[in-house]
Amino acid sequence: MSQLLEIVDLHAHVIADEQEKQILRGVSLSIPPGEVHVVMGPNGSGKSTLSYVLAGCDAYKITSGRVMFRGQNLLAMKPEERAALGLFLAFQNPVELPGVNNAHFLRMAVNAVRRQRGQEELDAVAFLKQARKVIETLSMAPDMLKRAVNVGFSGGEKKRNEVLQMTLLEPCFAILDETDSGLDVDALRVVAEGVNRLRSAEFSALVITHHQKLLEYLVPDRVHVMANGQMILSGGIDLARQIDQEGYVHVMKGASTCLK
Amino acid sequence: MSEISNPKHIVESLGSSHYKWGFETNIEMDIAPKGLNEEIIRLISRRKEEPAWMLAWRLDALKTWQAMKEPTWAKLTYSPIDYQDLHYYAAPRRKASPKSLEEVDPELLRTYEKLGIPLREQMILAGIESADVERVEGETEGEKEGFQRSSVAVDAVFDSVSVATTFRETLQKAGVIFCPISEAVRDYPDLVRRYLGSVVPVGDNFFAALNSAVFTDGSFVYVPKGVTCPMELSTYFRINARNTGQFERTLIIVEEGASVSYLEGCTAPMRDENQLHAAVVELVALEGAFIKYSTVQNWYPGDEKGRGGIYNFVTKRGACRGARSRISWTQVETGSAVTWKYPSCLLQGEGSVGEFYSIAVTNNYQQADTGTKMIHIGRHTRSTIIAKTISAGHSESTYRGLVRILPKASGARNFTQCDSLLIGDQCGAHTVPLIESRHRTAKIEHEATTSKISEDQLFYCRQRGLSEEEAIGLIVNGFCRDVLKELPMEFAVEAQKLLQISLEGSIG
Numbered sequence: 001m002s003q004l005l006e007i008v009d010l011h012a013h014v015i016a017d018e019q020e021k022q023i024l025r026g027v028s029l030s031i032p033p034g035e036v037h038v039v040m041g042p043n044g045s046g047k048s049t050l051s052y053v054l055a056g057c058d059a060y061k062i063t064s065g066r067v068m069f070r071g072q073n074l075l076a077m078k079p080e081e082r083a084a085l086g087l088f089l090a091f092q093n094p095v096e097l098p099g100v101n102n103a104h105f106l107r108m109a110v111n112a113v114r115r116q117r118g119q120e121e122l123d124a125v126a127f128l129k130q131a132r133k134v135i136e137t138l139s140m141a142p143d144m145l146k147r148a149v150n151v152g153f154s155g156g157e158k159k160r161n162e163v164l165q166m167t168l169l170e171p172c173f174a175i176l177d178e179t180d181s182g183l184d185v186d187a188l189r190v191v192a193e194g195v196n197r198l199r200s201a202e203f204s205a206l207v208i209t210h211h212q213k214l215l216e217y218l219v220p221d222r223v224h225v226m227a228n229g230q231m232i233l234s235g236g237i238d239l240a241r242q243i244d245q246e247g248y249v250h251v252m253k254g255a256s257t258c259l260k
Numbered sequence: 261m262s263e264i265s266n267p268k269h270i271v272e273s274l275g276s277s278h279y280k281w282g283f284e285t286n287i288e289m290d291i292a293p294k295g296l297n298e299e300i301i302r303l304i305s306r307r308k309e310e311p312a313w314m315l316a317w318r319l320d321a322l323k324t325w326q327a328m329k330e331p332t333w334a335k336l337t338y339s340p341i342d343y344q345d346l347h348y349y350a351a352p353r354r355k356a357s358p359k360s361l362e363e364v365d366p367e368l369l370r371t372y373e374k375l376g377i378p379l380r381e382q383m384i385l386a387g388i389e390s391a392d393v394e395r396v397e398g399e400t401e402g403e404k405e406g407f408q409r410s411s412v413a414v415d416a417v418f419d420s421v422s423v424a425t426t427f428r429e430t431l432q433k434a435g436v437i438f439c440p441i442s443e444a445v446r447d448y449p450d451l452v453r454r455y456l457g458s459v460v461p462v463g464d465n466f467f468a469a470l471n472s473a474v475f476t477d478g479s480f481v482y483v484p485k486g487v488t489c490p491m492e493l494s495t496y497f498r499i500n501a502r503n504t505g506q507f508e509r510t511l512i513i514v515e516e517g518a519s520v521s522y523l524e525g526c527t528a529p530m531r532d533e534n535q536l537h538a539a540v541v542e543l544v545a546l547e548g549a550f551i552k553y554s555t556v557q558n559w560y561p562g563d564e565k566g567r568g569g570i571y572n573f574v575t576k577r578g579a580c581r582g583a584r585s586r587i588s589w590t591q592v593e594t595g596s597a598v599t600w601k602y603p604s605c606l607l608q609g610e611g612s613v614g615e616f617y618s619i620a621v622t623n624n625y626q627q628a629d630t631g632t633k634m635i636h637i638g639r640h641t642r643s644t645i646i647a648k649t650i651s652a653g654h655s656e657s658t659y660r661g662l663v664r665i666l667p668k669a670s671g672a673r674n675f676t677q678c679d680s681l682l683i684g685d686q687c688g689a690h691t692v693p694l695i696e697s698r699h700r701t702a703k704i705e706h707e708a709t710t711s712k713i714s715e716d717q718l719f720y721c722r723q724r725g726l727s728e729e730e731a732i733g734l735i736v737n738g739f740c741r742d743v744l745k746e747l748p749m750e751f752a753v754e755a756q757k758l759l760q761i762s763l764e765g766s767i768g
Contacts, residue, residue, distance in 0.1 A: 055723050059715065079722035088723075095720045099738030108734065109724035116725065148738065165724065 002071070004173055004204050005031040005054075010065030012053050023049045025229035026065070031173075034201040038215065039208050040240060041226035042248045047208045048092060050226070051177045054206075055089040056082050069173070084116030088171035090162040092178045097149035102161070105149045106131060110168050134167045137197070138190055156187040163194035174198070174205045180214040192217030212244035227252055291504070292349035298322065301473055304349050308442045308476070311449060321462045321472035328466045334629040335658045335690060338571060338598050341536060347504040348474045415440065415479045415495040427491065434490050436520075437482040441509050444480035451482060455513055459542035459579045459606070467538040467573040467600075471507045475540065478508035481520060483549075489520040492748055496525050505536040512543045512551060516582065519550035523751055525558065534562075534597060538573045547582030547609065552590070554747055555603075556755055559595035561762075566625025566654075569597025576603035577633075580612035580641075588615040589632065590746045592755045594762040597626060602660065604633035607641035607669075614643040617743040619755075621736075621762045622655030622687070631660040631692075636669040636702070645676040648740050651687035652763055658690040665702040673703045680710040681739050683732070683763065733760035 012024040023046045031037050041047050053060050054067065056079035067074040070085060077085070097105065111121040122130070128145075135142060140160050150158050159179050166174055176195065180188050195205060195218055207218065215223075215237065223240045225233040225248070232252060233239065243251050292303055301322055305315040330341075415438065431438050437448065444452050462472045479495045497508060514520055537559060543551050553576075562569025572595075578587035589603040605614030616632035634643035643663065651657045663674045680689035691708055713735050721731035737744065737756050744752050 055719075057719050079719060080725050080727055083723055083725040091720065091723075095714070095716045097717060097721075097735060097738055099741035100734055101738075105721075105724075105734065108726060108730065109721075112725035112727070112730065169724065 002032075003030045003068070004033045004070060005029070005074075005206075006068040007054075008066050008068075010050075010053070010067060011063040012049065012060045012065075013063060014049070014060050020061075023060070023229055024053065024065075027226075027229065027231060029224065029231055031204050031206060033172075033204055034199075035221040036195070036199065036205045036207060036218065037222045037224060038220040038240065039206060039224045039226050039231075040210065040243055040248075045226045046229040047226055048177055051089055051175045051206070051208060054082075054175060055079060055087065080112065081116070083169070083171075084113045086170075086172035088166050088169055088174045090159075090166055090174065090176045090179045092181065094150045094153075094158045094162055096151045098151055100149045101145075102147055102149050103128065103131065103145040106145075106165060106168060109165065113169055131164070131168060134164055138164055138167075138194060140164065155182045156184070159183060159187065159191055160194075163191055167194060167198065172202055172204065174203070176205060176207045176209075178208055178210065180209055180211055185213075188214060189217055212240055215240050225251065290349075290351045291347050294347055295344045296322075296346070296348055296474065300348050304474060304476060307349065307351070308445070310442075310445055313449070313453065314445050317457070317462075318473050321469055322474075324463045325466065325469035325473055328463070328469055330466050334600050334660070335656065335692075336598050336600060336627050336629050338627070339534070341534075341571065343470075346536060348507070349476055350504045351476075415493075430490065435484040435487055436489050437480065438493050439480055441478045441480040441511060442476070444511070448480070448482070451513065452480070452511065455542065455544055456509075456511060457542075459544060459577050460540050460575050465575060468540050468575040471509060471538050471540040471575070474505075475507045475509035478510045478539070479512075479522075480510075481512040481514075481522060483514045483518040483520045485515040486517045487515075488518065492521050492523060494523040494525070505538065507537075508539045510539070510541040512541075512553070514543075514545050514549040514551050516546045517548045518546075519552075521552040521554070521748060523554040523556070523748060525556045534569060534571050535560075536571050536573070537596075539575070541574070541576040541603075543576075543578030543587055545578065545580050545582060545585035545587050545609075545612075547585060549582060549585045550588075551578060551586070552588045552748075553578070553603070554751060555589075555591040555593070556751060556758065557591065557593045557595050557599070558758060560597075561595050561626050562597040562624065564624045564653075566597070569626070570595065572596035572599045572601065574599075574601040576601065577606065578604070578614070579606045580609050580614060580638075582612070583609040583638075584611045584613075585609050586613040586615070588617070588746070590617040590743065591619070591630075592743075592747070592758065593618070593620040593628060593630060594758050596628070599626075599628040599630055601630045602632055604635070605643065606635050606637060607643065607672075608637045609641075610638045611640045611642075612638060613641070615746075616643075616645045616647070617746040618647045618659075619650070619740045619743045619759070620648070620657055620659075621650045621759060622652070622657045623762055624653040624655060626653075626655045627657070628655075629658040629660055631658075631662075633662040633664070634674060636663075636665045636672040636674070639669060640671040641669055642673045643675075645674070645678075646742050647676075647678045648743055649678070649680045649689050649691075650683065650736055650739070650759075650763070651680070651689045652683035654686045656688045656690070658692060660692045662694045663696070663704060665697040665699050665704070667698045669699050670701050672699060672701075674705065676704075676706045677742075678706075678708040679739065680708075681736065682710065682712045729760070732763055736760070736763060 007027055007029045010024050010027040013020045013022045027050060039047055062075055074082060107127045114121055131145060138160050150161060162179060179191055192214060220237060223235055223237060224231050292300055301318050305318060460468050463469055481493060483489050512522060543553060545551050559570035559572055580587055587605050593599055603616060607614050614634050620628045620630050622628050632645055645661060647659045649657045649659055659678050665672045678691050682689055689710060693706055695704055697704060717735055718728060718731050721734060736759055744755060747755055
């Protein structure tokens with residue numbers, strides 16, 4: 001089975017205060033179609049950077065390595081082309097777009113990817129019908145569509161809004177960057193269910209999280225531990241449980257022993 | 261997210277010119293010799309077949325102007341204007357004044373077609389006077405808008421003369437007069453004499469004096485007592501001839517309890533040299549009257565190096581003479597190399613209301629110094645100012661405002677909000693608000709913000725599939741939302757597109 005996403009020895013740095021800071025130091029990771037993979041790791045290990053680099057944020061410079069997505073060279077594509085190809089990033093901190101109506105934004109986004117995918121654009125009526133349906137399943141307030149994008153949204157509302165966008169954009173690969181952070185148990189469940197509902201043989205996800213809690217609702221196929229810009233351990237759900245009980249330091253010590 | 265918030269990738273404009281209205285029309289012109297003197301004024305007056313009082317008024321204005329100096333207080337830099345090196349009269353050559361559009365030069369009609377004057381108006385311009393034409397489908401904010409039927413009457417001013425005014429009969433039935441001002445001078449002398457110069461006096465400022473001496477055409481509107489004007493009125497201004505100034509004059513009088521919505525649009529060919537536009541607009545609202553005046557200003561802004569473009573020096577002022585009258589200015593300023601313009605309200609009547617909603621976009625080397633004056637004279641007068649400034653490229657934009665509460669204006673209120681949006685790091689935005697309150701009960705609020713389109717916002721939109729230009733358009737339109745919603749629906753759609761075009765190429 002060929003991979004949906006294949007990252008090989010990826011190195012990337014960011015330029016901050018005129019200094020190069022290496023963040024990804026040889027990441028390799030493969031995700032087959034239909035699988036949900038989790039990446040855990042201590043703060044500063046490069047998890048968020050990995051998600052931005054995959055989505056095409058040009059604040060990072062890629063120095064070596066390659067990324068194939070659906071058999072294409074992902075790194076050569078613009079962010080919007082990656083989105084059209086089915087890559088979705090649920091942001092850790094979604095930005096506010098003052099004055100931009102949420103429904104208008106969503107419809108523009110949906111039609112932009114539909115256009116690029118060669119699908120017919122949705123008219124306002126068809127779009128609203130679909131959006132309202134998703135909103136109901138996510139237990140979102142209906143007025144969410146009328147408000148400006150993320151402006152004045154609570155933390156939970158912002159995360160739900162990300163899940164709403166993910167559902168409407170119909171990606172084949174979603175990256176959730178700590179979408180569970182700062183959420184209460186109910187919101188956590190809503191987010192997890194939002195992802196579970198998309199799970200199919202054609203949908204994969206890369207879930208970045210700190211917490212074992214999310215994994216009770218969102219059972220992953222694989223768990224990876226990232227540290228210092230590399231994937232240092234991979235395993236099943238048990239690995240996540242072990243981290244939860246013993247902490248990163250202990251688990252990683254074990255890993256370095258294994259690597260020897 | 262701080263790691264991607266550094267907008268160093270937003271760089272100076274690459275802006276190749278996207279001005280699609282920059283063509284020139286090749287039609288036979290009747291042009292006065294260059295220069296400004298008594299002889300030229302007499303020639304203009306003769307061409308317009310004006311009565312003696314109008315000529316006297318002009319000559320008086322010329323004397324006033326000759327004694328005045330060009331103002332220098334605005335934050336504008338431009339090469340000196342040689343007022344003797346301009347033509348002050350240019351008209352498409354034709355038979356007497358055309359009674360129908362068949363008499364209009366077909367080249368001229370093609371011009372209007374190219375200008376994208378909406379289809380319904382072309383049909384009207386083609387002579388289908390009674391056609392009730394479908395309104396443009398407006399789609400805002402993802403909410404469904406139904407089709408509505410309405411129509412717009414158009415006055416088209418080409419260089420110095422009005423070439424066509426549509427729907428005049430329909431309007432006449434309602435008692436509304438909508439005609440070129442040159443015609444009003446002849447046909448409604450009492451109204452014109454009574455109100456012309458009553459809001460913007462001849463000697464008000466250098467450019468108003470100049471306009472008073474040489475104005476050639478513009479629109480005249482009169483709405484009688486109690487009448488709600490049955491359709492939108494609209495004037496399209498077009499500068500075509502070379503080395504020619506355009507000096508139009510607009511006068512709108514709305515009687516007791518009557519109301520009107522008026523829109524003007526303007527474009528000009530792309531030329532290397534600068535062209536002068538100095539207009540005067542006067543509005544008079546009597547008791548309980550409402551005037552909504554919207555402008556989509558899209559004069560040629562010059563090229564990406566700052567060559568050419570229109571010098572736009574305009575005096576616009578409305579007098580809320582009657583109690584509870586209301587004047588609302590809405591402007592979308594995307595064009596001109598230099599803009600000097602302050603649509604203002606004199607709030608004389610008790611409880612009268614003045615509003616100013618403005619979007620000013622500057623790109624490349626454009627400069628705009630624009631704002632408003634709200635003069636609170638009567639009791640319980642209210643005013644609202646919402647000004648949105650967007651600067652890109654190497655442009656400079658200034659909001660200049662005056663809110664003055666006079667000693668008798670008890671209970672006056674003002675709310676002002678000035679927001680600036682910067683694109684790139686080569687442009688400037690400035691805010692110069694002046695507040696003078698001479699009554700202790702006055703309540704004045706002023707809010708101001710300055711922001712930038714962040715890389716974060718752009719990346720977020722692009723991750724959702726939008727191109728960079730779509731993203732900028734979306735963010736800018738969101739920023740302008742409070743003003744766009746004040747525009748008549750069909751023009752709001754036009755204005756949104758215009759904003760996007762004006763900023764194309766502003767991000768590298």
